[in-house]
Amino acid sequence: MTFTRRKFLKTTMSASAALAAPAISTRYAFGAEDPIKVGSLLDQSGAIASSGVTMVTAMEQGIAEINEAGGLLGRPLQLIQYDTQSNIQLYSQYAQQLALKDRVDVVHGGITSASREAIRPTFDRFRVLYFYNVLYEGGVCDRDCFCTGTTPAQTVEKLVPYAMKNSGKKAYILAADYNYGQITAKWMTKYMQDNGGEVLSVDFFPLDVTNFGSTISKIQEAKPDLILSALVGGNHVSFYRQWQSAGMKDQIPIASTTFGLVNEPSTVDAAVSEGIYGCYGYYEELETPESTAFVDKLKKRWPQIPYISELTAATYEGLYLWAEGVKKAGSIDRMKVIEALEGGVSFKGPSGEVKLDPATHHTVRNAYLAQVKDRKWNVLETFDAVPPSDTAMVCDLSENPDDNQQYVIDIKS
Amino acid sequence: MTEPVKLTLQCVAVLFACVVVGLLPFYIDLFELMQYTLFCSMAVLALSLGFIWGFGGILSFGQTAFFGLGAYSYAVAAINFGDSTPAIGLAILIPALFALALGYFVFYGQISDVYLGVITLTVTLILFNVFNSTAGDAYTIGSARLGGFNGMPAVPTFNMPFDPSNILFPEQSWYVTGGALIAIYVGLRLLLRSPFGRVAIAVKENETRAALLGYDPRLVKLLVFVIGGAIAGFAGALYVNWGAFVGPTIFALSLSAEIIIWICIGGLGTLVGPIVGCFLIEYLVSQIGTQQAVNSNLVLGAILVVFVVLLPKGLVPTIRDGLLALGRLGAGRSRRGDAARGHEIVDEGPAGAQPAGAE
């Protein structure tokens, strides 16, 4: 074999050089009529499908609308959606596929924080612009990544004082036992104490817990005035039902950062959900023209959609924010789009005016405080243009553009 | 098939695999190469269970315990040392020690059959729960945060031995992973031909008989289990090297079940079978997600059910038996007569008697 080591190294080096700059080598080869490829990674089957399926409809709707209006830069958009099957390994696999094989121009996707952290390094490495459109615990600081959902400072900060005002100063916190729950519980504790309240206990639950009997006993023993819940997923809905069946529903009110994010108010019985407080960036009950138009369009095309929550609205707005950036940059080159987006881009979507914050790559957006009434969210208060002040405490990408980690915000309470 | 023919075939297959691993990067694009890198690391995991189950008779529902421990050990060590060389060593050592402890607990308690499966399953579930609840700041080993459900992102990947600045390119990772798969296959083949391998198969076939011949079945099973754990741990390191990420879902029940499925589909009691089954199912799962028409679970479930009913022995043994039958048919035609038929029966005897050794 005449395959020398030197030659071997040369071949691999050149292959890797090509790898380091896939954007440059291929993208300019496209003609004007070639579609712009938009990648999407969302779970359409498995445990997280109840969130993912509706988010996919928002992507499809947004892409269809942009294409009807003539596409971007005169080119149509093409959606490449892969079903990640609620499986982290598939997230990594499809992320590589989108970046290296399909060579997409942007990726929107990821639902759980775990899925985001699995794919974000892949997109950093292969230089693909990435949008994460889900509410989460905050702290991601990465120039390649835009997080368009709400963070605790935008919602928990409003929810806790309001719920305290309507109940009392002693709270009992229940949260899902993973990063979102752990960090949200810390923010809840901080805002309770900031407002002169007291946290009696913080309990964490693995995602597969379905029996909350002993917890309900413990809560009764502690006698709180208020329950703060960051419970996540189908199994945890059991808590609300067991709480109600124990007759506790009318005695201690619940405020939650997660209840209703998928479609809980419409699936559980009215008696279970009545009176629960929530605070999100969007509700399908919002009466603005953008919101009603959005809801009508989606429900007309997909009549089986159970509920349109912040997840769906933020996905739609995330796509449009990216489109605004592309228009402003006049190019789909990744760096030009990032710079255009950092130049201040905003979009008036279903949830109101959404503005990208250049320093954190998060969004300044409206927050709405609401209470469940007769299986619907009844919006009580609107907070305009709330900044992502939690992430801003640790992240300034205009100062440190090379940052690319998720900070755990040190919460001093 | 006679022994020399079998040996020749195996050597040819290994050589062919070496050539494929060597030349593949020149023929496929980077994405596919990375995908095959993943499949190879999973195939190493499949081999580990294929070995202890098919040749040691130990059905572990929790092979992912060692896989996950290997992955976490590698990640923690790589982040702390900054060099992947000792980290790979730890990824093999720690799961092997864990397998030693668990195996001692199990085999010296004379637990077998499905009870062993349940113990390995619960151990995996315990690890899953424990690693899941490490989201707090307190769970930090050196400079590595375990990170709870979110796992540990951006783990350093393999570098040239003792040279942390020289990180492997994807092509080189492919050579490492594909080479490791072949090396482990060859290693296990050699092990099975050694006296120890023969004793292991003897214990699997009949524990009492092996004990009466003076072997200690407990010790033999323990060693087989530890070897399986070490290989699974190494597979964990290869897996992290591919994705630069590890999270607790690596311990999940679904992956444990998937390994068993790979082996059932490829064929229990062979070493090639688990590899084939792993490649097939992994490829299938990744293809299903790219279509939007039908629910992914529906397709995968239907395929599995049909498979069990139609091909109960698994692919590799079915194909092998089919080829053997074809060969015999040809042989029978060329020299008709009672003599040939008599030869057939003699030939069939040993093949049926040692299904585990046949390949």
Next chain:
Amino acid sequence: MDLAALVALNVVNGAASLVLLCLGLAIIFGMMRIINLAHGEFVMLGAYAAVISANAGVNIYIAMLIVAPLCVGLVGLIVERCLIRFLYGRLVDSMLATWGLSLLIVGIVTTIFGNTMQGVPTPLGGFSIGAYRTSWYTIFLAAVALVVLAAIYGVLRYTRFGLVARAVMQNPEMAAVLGVNPARIYMATFSLGAAVTGLAGGVLAPVSGITPVMGGAYVAKAFITVVGGGAAIISGTTSASALFGLVNQLGAYFTTPVYGEVILFIAATVLIRLMPQGISGRFFRGTI
């Protein structure tokens, strides 16, 4: 004192849920040596059957106690005829097939009903123990568990079917020689196990989140409990459920639910190490 009563009630509730969840699996595994990995999906189907019929206007008790077991029993019958009957005596193949079946059922249910389901309200209200409130439904669950246990015991111990079924499980060839058709007994037993599982799903529906993947939360725990209990269906399942329910609920009460789960698994591991034949193999030999 009130609190102790409440905690005791939680333990009873935990054990009763486990009994209900495990009994169907115990019947299928204990009598037929088939590991049904689609067990969780049978629970899910029971819950769906109860919820759908209740939402369609059927009385909630009829939906939970009659419709759910009938539907899932029927599913069990179909599954046995089309799939399981080819797999008797092939432990591993049965696992593979039922794992595939579980994915298939999840896929079918998702395709037909979508990813979420309108739940049903919990019937019965709450009541007070001193200063604490709890629900009548926990008592109801315990009562259902007791009735089902008694019924299964009665069927196996005192009816001709039970006698024949036990005979077939011990020695199918001998039973066949004596004029029994083992295939029919297997079919009936599998359907019975499925129906009991469906009943569990039905009565747990009002206190659970109903999704197509809800079964996943139950299968491992049920499997561990059944094996921990050993070969005897009634005494094994009851004793293991009581023990694990106690350990789990007390662990959850005194520490956190995470450690409640971990303690349960550790207890199971130690138990199986000490008693490889399960609790019933050690203490209740020769019982049902």
